[in-house]
Amino acid sequence: MALSGKTGIRGAGVALAVALTLAGCGGAKVGDTGSAQSGSTGDCGTFNIAINPWVGYEANAAVLAYVAEKQLGCKVTKKDLKEEVAWQGFGTGEVDAVVENWGHDDLRAKYVDDQKTAVSAGSTGVTGQIGWYVPPWMAEKYPDITDWNNLNKYADLFKTSESGDKGQLLDGDPSFVTNDEALVKNLNLDYKVVYGGSETALIQAFKQAEEKKTPVIGYFYSPQWLLSQVKLVKVKLPAYTKGCDADTQKIACDYPDYDLDKIVSKKFADAGGPAFQLVKNFKWTNEDQNLVAKYIAEDKMSADAAAKKWVDDNADKVKAWLPAGK
């Protein structure tokens, strides 16, 4: 197999000659073009934005990053992190902003109140809703299923290998707080909470249930990109009133609406640079976010391309976010 010494060297010589000829023929040299664009940092500096792992969040972050980079001249670094780790990054100076926060009172207490490394930067304008959902075909076939009072009537439909002789309530995106175990108990429902364990598991379950017209009921939330494909229907639980969720063991009411807000590091806020102004002013609607999320999730656009498309179409909205004088 191996080349003998001489042919090896000769072969290398020939190849060298060929290569040099090829090189001589040309081809663009590295660094010839495209080096001009790197000089436009302006006074913005670097902007470290956390990317929490869901598409709606990514939509917010994509648009903010795009505007910061293109219109304010910031050097944007995106960091893919789970929420807990991202908040931790405020203290270590590695994260400047989290741009869609779902409640997280525990993290707020720890980082905003105790360690004082983070502050809220106001609402994103997007309202989050957590609750129990059924696929659209079920809501159509069993119209009264969307009221919790009737759930026991349908418990048999939802039996699975995991729930035994009770109905299965599919739960457990591990990132979110759930009161479902207490709800099932306190509302005397004939259901068992089964922990799917990931957002992927929940999405797959609902998607397949609609495609194959199989029954499923579970924990979900909006805004979420899946809802534009499968219009899940929310089940009505006893209405939320302030304080009805105070004792976690005795909860018998729906989840509150979440005003999704932005959290930034204290240092970033105190410096008050253009990127902070942008984050603070950023506000849009559920529809806006759903549209960008759809570009990313369904049209398979890159986050950057999706943001560009939306920003180009909504120049006036973007203008309102920019710091004065820009």
Add this chain to the structure above:
Amino acid sequence: MAAVALSKVDLRRPGRGAVVALVLALWLVLWALLKGLHTLALGPAQLTPLHQAVNDLNDSIGASRNTNPLFLYFFNEIRLVIDEFVTFIQSLIAQPAFGRPLPLIGWLGVVALAAFVSYAAGGFRVALLAAAGFTFLGLQGLWEESMDTLALTLAAVVIALLFGIPIGIWAGLSDRFNRVITPVLDFMQTMPTFVYLAPLTLFFLIGPASATIATLVYAAPPAIRLTAYGIRNVPGDTVEASASLGATDGQTLRKVLLPTAKRTIIVGINQTMMAALSMVTIAALIDAPGLGKTVIKALQTLDVGTAFNAGLAIVVLAIVLDRVTTAAGDRVDRARLTRRPWAARARQGGLIGGGVLTLVAVWLSYTYVWAAEFPPDVEVGSSIAKGVTTATDWVQSNLSGITNGVKDVVTLVLVDPLQSLLTGSPWWLVAAVVVALSVVLGGIRAAIGSAVCLGLLVATGLWQDSMATLASTLVATAVVMVIGVAVGVWMGRSPGADRVIRPVLDAAQTMPAFVYLVPFLALFAASRFTAIVAAVVFAAPVAVKIVADGVRAVSPTTVEAATASGSSTWQTITKVQLPMARQALVLATNQGLVYVLSMVVVGGLVGAGALGYDVVAGFSQGQLYGKGLAAGLAIVVLGVLLDRLTRAAAARSGRS
């Protein structure tokens, strides 16, 4: 294998099988009477004081981060060094650096370097494989991501070896140190990564250092273990001879021990690389650059095709690295046997010629864009993604009826009864049964070990979750062994089958589980069974490989003698090959168990609940952190318990 062991027991010591049966029967009776009593159940949102204490500790560490001198002068320094190192490798092959829009060495240079290093370490065939593999990464449209992954993996492996090999040598030379380090290594390998991922970013910040260290913790143990093992297995008289010739300890180490153990050490390096690659997707959760990010992003939108394409790139990297290191190990063997002058000269020529070519390629890729940036117009990645998406869609919509039926039956017949026996019995009853079985199967020492482990399980506050996880683990391991024996015997008897099946096994071991979880969820819904299937996919290959090697090692003359004396194929397998490969079967069971346990957390993502879910939730929610940590510890304890028990049982039945 259980059947083999049992039949042996029955023949030679009828007492032991009967005692086991008696204990189990007694357990069933008591379970029926005491069901639901003292089960130590704990709801998903409930915490014990221990969990709360861990939370508080975690918080106080985080709060003191900027003032604590340990952080300022110790962790920060380590972080700086590792960050610099990784960033340097990245700037060589993966990321724009030194004011250039592209890395220093472009794709052509990297392909040439990979081929050259493979040629030097292994030979011509693996050089070809390396060149083809690396080019394929570019064709997949994942060049930059692959290089980021390679850079991080190489950095982690280099650091792992830098510390691992000296530690391994020490453990090889000193019995006492070996006894101390072994449980530490067990711990590093079985503690779920999710548990220490978040704290790592607290100590080493978000960035390459944390990702590298997370990889390191999991990947270093094999190098340490195998180095120690290699040194230990050097024949005693060789060492004595060296000493009697007046060699110092250092000389003996350098001239005798290390060269003799070289092949085993290379196997250790190989295992370390594979382990490092298996961490790619998990490390992406703390912003590790590379292919893992592609996988995770794609799964947010259930884009199985794109996730598969990236997973395939990881498999390709793994196969190239595996074959090159394996070939390097073989070369070490051959080099000691043959020393023909013409072969050496040819090789020297090849090395010089290849070296020149490589330098040219590197220079070209430094200078010209076409050699630096992989041409984007020749791309197969999107076709791969599309094909896979079509295929999974078809499978999901056409087979899910059948597969769900299978799931329901297996759950009803196997998983449910076992789980309700384990979780429904009072904890002291289960503990008594396990200790009794330990006495019978492994002896008093084994029983004491089991008792300690059981005590620790109770202390974690997660007894019932541990029992639920144990039930699924046992079922998964049983399935792994059935597959391991069936396929392993087939591969061991037929080299042709081996050649075809082995790459499939490699792929199943290195393809990130995240990729196939989505179709599995469609086929089996979120359930314990899904978790069991995922664990089997990951764990069966290792069992198959071990059994195949064991069967192949049975001396051919024995097999021929059996055939000549009129044994049928079935008789040859059951009466000759399997009994003689008993050690391999024991090892396969042991490793099968360990691998199944390492998938517990992944199982938690697809509906297994119990310990796996506790760990995942602990990683995601601050107030559950302590519980997640406790669940991680419970998994480690389960691993130690089962590992020690199988070993002790094997050693004992081997003796009797």
